[in-house]
Amino acid sequence: xxxxxxxxxxxxxxxxxxxxxxxxxxxxxxxxxxxxxxxxxxxxxxxxxxxxxxxxxxxxxxxxxxxxxxxxxxxxxxxxxxxxxxxxxxxxxxxxxxxxxxxxxxxxxxxxxxxxxxxxxxxxxxxxxxxxxxxxxxxxxxxxxxxxxxxxxxxxxxxxxxxxxxxxxxxxxxxxxxxxxxxxxxxxxxxxxxxxxxxxxxxxxxxxxxxxxxxxxxxxxxxxxxxxxxxxxxxxxxxxxxxxxxxxxxxxxxxxxxxxxxxxxxxxxxxxxxxxxxxxxxxxxxxxxxxxxxxxxxxxxxxxxxxxxxxxxxxxxxxxxxxxxxxxxx
Ligand code: GYE
Numbered sequence: 001x002x003x004x005x006x007x008x009x010x011x012x013x014x015x016x017x018x019x020x021x022x023x024x025x026x027x028x029x030x031x032x033x034x035x036x037x038x039x040x041x042x043x044x045x046x047x048x049x050x051x052x053x054x055x056x057x058x059x060x061x062x063x064x065x066x067x068x069x070x071x072x073x074x075x076x077x078x079x080x081x082x083x084x085x086x087x088x089x090x091x092x093x094x095x096x097x098x099x100x101x102x103x104x105x106x107x108x109x110x111x112x113x114x115x116x117x118x119x120x121x122x123x124x125x126x127x128x129x130x131x132x133x134x135x136x137x138x139x140x141x142x143x144x145x146x147x148x149x150x151x152x153x154x155x156x157x158x159x160x161x162x163x164x165x166x167x168x169x170x171x172x173x174x175x176x177x178x179x180x181x182x183x184x185x186x187x188x189x190x191x192x193x194x195x196x197x198x199x200x201x202x203x204x205x206x207x208x209x210x211x212x213x214x215x216x217x218x219x220x221x222x223x224x225x226x227x228x229x230x231x232x233x234x235x236x237x238x239x240x241x242x243x244x245x246x247x248x249x250x251x252x253x254x255x256x257x258x259x260x261x262x263x264x265x266x267x268x269x270x271x272x273x274x275x276x277x278x279x280x281x282x283x284x285x286x287x288x289x290x291x292x293x294x295x296x297x298x299x300x301x302x303x304x305x306x307x308x309x310x311x312x313x314x315x316x317x318x319x320x321x322x323x324x325x326x327x328x329x330x
Pocket of ligand 1: 057058059060061135136152185210235236237238263264284
């Protein structure tokens with residue numbers, strides 16, 4: 001009998017902390033469901049990799065895709081099939097099944113939501129293809145569904161955001177713009193933030209699906225529904241940027257009438273901080289393609305790997321300068 005209480009999630013016992021240098025990325029992403037593959041196929045030292053990216057919903061995702069493509073190259077010994085699921089789990093499951101059919105050596109993927117992967121993860125396991133889990137986490141009954149996971153500590157990000165709010169705006173009436181419901185990034189940021197600020201400070205919540213357009217729409221509705229709200233916690237920069245448009249359209253001043261706290265730290269987000277429209281940004285670094293490459297090579301060669309590698313994050317307030325923003329690579 002399967003027992004859902006046996007959860008396997010990304011944050012596990014062994015933790016390696018990576019301080020990332022900023023690396024330039026070259027390739028671009030058009031955000032469409034594309035599949036690119038170089039010639040070869042696991043021969044002569046080349047590792048055949050299927051990478052299922054969950055979408056192109058945000059500046060973070062675009063930077064992450066660029067980093068992955070810049071690292072998983074033929075020069076680095078990788079024959080990459082890259083597939084963009086456009087934020088749809090069914091597309092991602094299909095891509096994973098295609099990778100099994102292609103007989104790739106290693107599968108890497110960033111799951112759009114945490115649950116619903118049991119069947120396909122079991123199929124991958126039965127096909128004896130090792131999995132490198134990237135960015136978001138899974139919640140599955142499959143035992144040992146992946147060899148290693150690389151990503152950020154989302155709960156710690158939520159706590160960092162919450163601690164800034166408690167210290168600087170202890171009486172805030174908070175509206176929370178959630179990311180894609182059921183995603184590791186949404187679930188854990190919300191858990192960390194809510195526990196830190198206390199549920200009674202949160203006047204309302206709605207999901208903006210990590211996109212600018214949906215963040216704007218959700219904020220428009222929230223401004224009507226919660227007229228006393230004076231602080232926004234957005235689970236990513238893009239939703240916060242969409243919210244700025246809604247706040248200004250309502251005749252209010254972002255960063256003053258409504259304090260804005262976000263997560264990610266992409267250049268547009270940090271620019272809003274310099275422009276005093278955002279008040280605090282917790283970083284989530286998307287540039288870890290080199291670490292994914294390293295993990296894939298080690299997984300393929302059977303070398304030992306930590307079960308979990310946490311990407312290092314920092315946080316920024318309005319003391320950030322224009323020069324800092326201009327130096328930002330993503
Ligand atoms: O914060 C958000 C993106 O999973 C960490 O997904 C990622 C999140 C990121 O859409 O911008």
